[in-house]
Amino acid sequence: MKFPVIAFAGVTATVIGIAGLADSDQLRKGFGDLMASAAPELAATFGNDSGKAARETGSREVAQAQTPPQADAPPADEPPAVDESALRYFASQGDTTRLQAEISRLRALYPNWTPPQDPLAVPRNKDVQLESMWQLYSEGRYAEVRRAIADRQTREAGWQPPADLLERLDVAEARARLINASDLKQYETVIQVGANTPVLLTCSEVDVLWRVAEAFAATKRDGRARDAYLYILKNCNGEPERLATLQKAAAALPYAVVQELLSYERPNTSGTLEFESIRDDLARRFVAEGEDDAALTVDPKYLQRVERLVETQGMASDALLLGWYQLRRKNMSAAEQWFRRARDKQDSASASQGLALALIDRKAPEEAEKVLYSWRDASADAHATYMAATANLLAIEPPVALSGEVLQRIAQETMEARDPATAQQFGWYARTLGQPQTALQWFSTALRWKPDDEPSAYGVAITRHQLGDTAGAAEIQRLWAGRSERIARLGEPEKPAEAGQVPGPAAQRAQPISPENRRPDVVRRQTGLPARVGTSPRQIVRRPLGCRETLDPNRLPPQAALARGWCLMDMNRPLEAAGAFEVALRASASAVREDAAYGQSLAYLRAGLTGKAAVAATKSPQSRARVAELQGAILADRAIAAFDAGRYRETLIFLDQLRRISNERTDLMVLRGYAYLRLNRFSEAKRIFEAAAATGNRDARRGLADVNREQEVWPNK
Structure with a gap:
């Protein structure tokens, strides 16, 4: 005491x-x-x-x-x-x-x-009453001391303690x-x-x-x-108190402030630095802070210390820290390495989820599905990541030959989760394998779960058309009249491709047009949404504890779920963020609902789920600037998706719509040029590439070379 x-x-x-x-x-x-x-x-x-x-x-x-x-x-x-x-x-x-x-x-x-x-x-004090007061004081009974003083002053006029x-x-x-x-x-x-x-x-x-x-x-x-x-x-000189002070400060204050406090470290009585005993824990804490804040540059010495701890102590938690830190900074190769190390030490939901995200990023969804399957129900975040892996796996071109066991478990999870994205991909997968009846069932199921899913409706329409169900195809066209041009134009003949020409969408979907430029990947990179688009000050919410841990967002109040959603977006975990924003949409405050709808739209765009992004944007009224921003991002993503799917006329439609609301960026001009090229409209492609090349764009210059190469084969085009 x-x-x-x-x-x-x-x-x-x-x-x-x-x-x-x-x-x-x-x-x-x-x-x-x-x-x-x-x-x-x-x-x-x-x-x-x-x-x-x-x-x-x-x-x-x-x-x-x-x-x-x-x-x-x-x-x-x-x-x-x-x-x-x-x-x-x-x-x-x-x-x-x-x-x-x-x-x-x-x-x-x-x-x-x-x-x-x-x-x-x-x-003993001859004053017994005063002696008693001291006794009460020494026992910490301060209120009783006050009462004793007041009682005595009442009894004895003039007495003062x-x-x-x-x-x-x-x-x-x-x-x-x-x-x-x-x-x-x-x-x-x-x-x-x-x-x-x-x-x-x-x-x-x-x-x-x-x-x-x-x-x-x-x-x-x-x-x-x-x-x-x-x-x-x-x-203050007490060594235990000084050590505890640094520990408390590290838990309460930002990284930079703690670095300043560390500069006041002294040698202790044993001759070593006084904070050496907690240096490992400090390094772990700093790396965890870096995981929560992508803008924070953690001193490499702390990263190296945690790396040594992985080697010497072999704890999976240390490898996980490094994995999430690197994932946060999009160093996917390093992140994958550390997540694998963590799983080797101790397989866990966190390690498997992190590894799956890294594998999805490097387009290895088959392994991602395998890695995460046993942990798919560990949390809502893990399940969302698993479903993303399955959708990506089924979308691979050319399709991957999957075993019956794998297909069965993906199908079962899709049905249980009622996930329209994976159901839609099952439809395209079945079509590619020549199973139109199975494809029709999956497209119809996806459309039943998500009635406004235009790609699924298109899948139903073209599959019915393929099966000779003219009435069924016409019914889909009627239902989607005015909402989808490609469904409306179903059955119109494409210009047939001739020998040596670039194949059209009916013959080949998203295939390379030349060895030098297999596909306009530069467009995908440049049109990808940044970590935070159009963020207003109200949206930037600091988290006291961060969001590295997995939890069910349904247990959070709406405001906390909103903060977690932005944190997960900063960590590039968009599918988990979308779930958190969904909870935030329940808020009574209109500002919170607006931010949540905006955030969910960005999350789905980041995940490549453009249809869901469009729906999310309508869940709460948005400002004019945000509406324009989201419309532009959605149209750009739809244009890219249409191009990848070989739907070049649709690509041009989306780009035309985008040009009506904003100036066309150079990277999207390049995409427009390649769409014209795929449709054998060489003069228009050349005009677009020349305009873009004038800005110094290298991809546009490459596009000009592709046009010239094709025109050498077909000079009259």
Whole structure:
């Protein structure tokens, strides 16, 4: 138990006396040095008024300590009248810390006083009632002390309690209020009590300083929290307290601030640096912070330390930290390496999900499905990632030969999840394998789950047409009239391809047009959405704990789900983000719903689910700027998807629609040029490529070469 600080003398005893400074001159000097600089400096963090009060208190107490009161000093030939009752109580309880502090305090007040050799032999105070008050105080029963004082003053007119007792009570009660408020997370009260009781802000009250720092950090005043922690590291010498201070600061403050605090590290008594014992945990914490914030550049020494921990301790959790850190920065090759290491140590949902995301990114969905299958139900995030892997797997061109077992389990998961994206891909997969009846069943199922899914409707239409179901195809055309040009134009003949010409969409879907330019991948790169498109200040929500862990967003309130959604977008986990935004859409506040709909649209665009993105954008009214932004992104993605699927006329339609609402970017001009080229419209392709090449675009120059090469074969085109 710590000695309750009182006034100037009590502070001196606690700060200096416990350290063994028995000589009164040393005591006064040490007190003066501390209070004249450190305490006012720290108290100033509470604000101008309280800082001024602290400085005045420090100056007054320094003056009192350096010039002991002369008027009350007894004559030299008389023994001082010293109240030694507190000594006896502390000694009887075995509280050596308080006992030593009390001795030092009395020496500061009475330089000629000699402490008794046996404090237990100190006679009891003849004032039995006062003796009882001291007893209650020593037991921490402060309210009872107050009542005892009030009762006695009522009974005995003119009686006053000792000033020493009142001062001790004031400070002890302030400490109790501060600690209680801290435990209840009433942080403003903690700060207020600290401001009003600057004598508590000393090295003898490190626990109080920690609580004040915590209160500042919890109320987003990181600069003042930093000052409190820094005060301890600058002025306090207890090794355990200094170590704990750094640990607490690392948990509460940003990475950069903690790096500053680390610069105050000292050698400890054993000759090593005092924070070396927690260096591994600090490195882990910093890497985790870097995982939560892609803009944070963590010092390579911390990454290297965690890498060494993987080698020496072999913990899967360390490899996971590195995997998510690298994934966050889109270093997919490194991320895959660390996720594999983690799975080798301990297969887990987190390791499998991270590895699956890395595999999907490098277009290895078959392995991603295999890796994540056993963990698909571990969380909503894991299941969403699994379904993304299955959709990508089925969409591979040319199709991958999958075993019956794999197809069966993907089909079962698709039906249970009622996932229209994977169902649609099953339809295209079956068509490619020459199974139109199976394809029709899957397209129809996807359309039943998502009636506005135009690709599934198109799949139904062309498959019915293929099967000779003219009436069925016509019915789909009727239902989608005015909503899909390609469905409306179903059955119109394509211009037949001649030998040597670039194959049309009916003959070949998204095949390379030349060895030099297998496909306009530059368009896919340049039209991909950035980490945050059109983000307003309201949308940037800081997360105290980050979003590396997996959890069901349905357990979160809408505002927290919105924050988690943006965090997951920053981590490039769009399918998980879409689920979080769906929960945020339940909010009563229109601003939250607007942000959630906007975020979900971006998430689906990032995942390549353009149809879902369009639906998400309608779930809440958006500003005009956001509507234009989302429309542009959706049309660009649809144009790219149509091109990849060999639907070149549809590509041009989407690009024309996009050009009506915004200027056509150079990369999309290149896409337009290749669409014309695939349709054998060489003159138009050449005109577009020449215009784009004039801007210095290398892909446009390559497109011109492709046009010239084709025209050498077909000069009249």
